[in-house]
Each structure stands twice: as C-alpha cells, then as structure tokens.
Amino acid sequence: MVLTAAQLQTKLASKTSDLTESATFTPQDGAYDPADGSVGAAGTPITGVGVIPGTYQRGLVDGQNIQADDVQLVIPVPVAGLSFTPSENYRVTFDGQAWDIVSVRPSRYRGTVVAYVAQLRRGPGGGE
16 A cells, blocks of 8 residues: 555654654744854744654764764654744754754655654753
C-alpha cells in the first residue's frame, strides 16, 4: 500500500505524539551574530508548535559545522500545514531553553513537505 502525503502526515502525528514537545518560534529581524551575541528585534512569537528534539551522533560532530551542544530538531508538518516556514531567522524556545536555527531543510514525501529538520545552537543567554 502506497500512502499519500496526508496519510503519512496523519500516521507520523499519531506515532510521534508522545515524543513531541511544545515549542515557540520567534522571528528575528536580524540574524544572530556569534561574534558579539546580538540579535535584531523579535517579531510575534508562534506558540504551540510540536517538535521532536534529538542529539547528533558523536561521529557527526566536527566542532565547526556541528558543535557538541547542537541539537537536531524535527518539526513535523501537520496535514493542515504550518502557519510559517522554519528558517534561520527564527529563535526556538522549548524546555526552558532558547536556541537559534543554524540550518533547516525540508523532508519531502512524494513532493510534499512532511517535516523540517533543523540544526539548533544555543542562543544568546542560553536559557531565555
């Protein structure tokens, strides 16, 4: 049986509901500058977004592209869609920690985006 993208999204939602945490995505006017820790003014936060955090395998951590404390975040796209497209211009807050998106890529099934996979790095202040 071949699933449609909507069927896959529904199946993913039912299988991952116990793994999902609630996150807030806050658009930033300016990108995070690691040199001085500054970030532009924030836009309106998008709350209640389901996410699945994970760590990188030790062999993938190279200290530069992927750092030891980076987090990999899966953002499942519900059948109804997301109200935004995750990008490097967002700060993500979940589990009491603020993170900046370093990179994000869509994961597609039969041409439909069913999830986004983001690389997160601790934001300025670390626990905002």
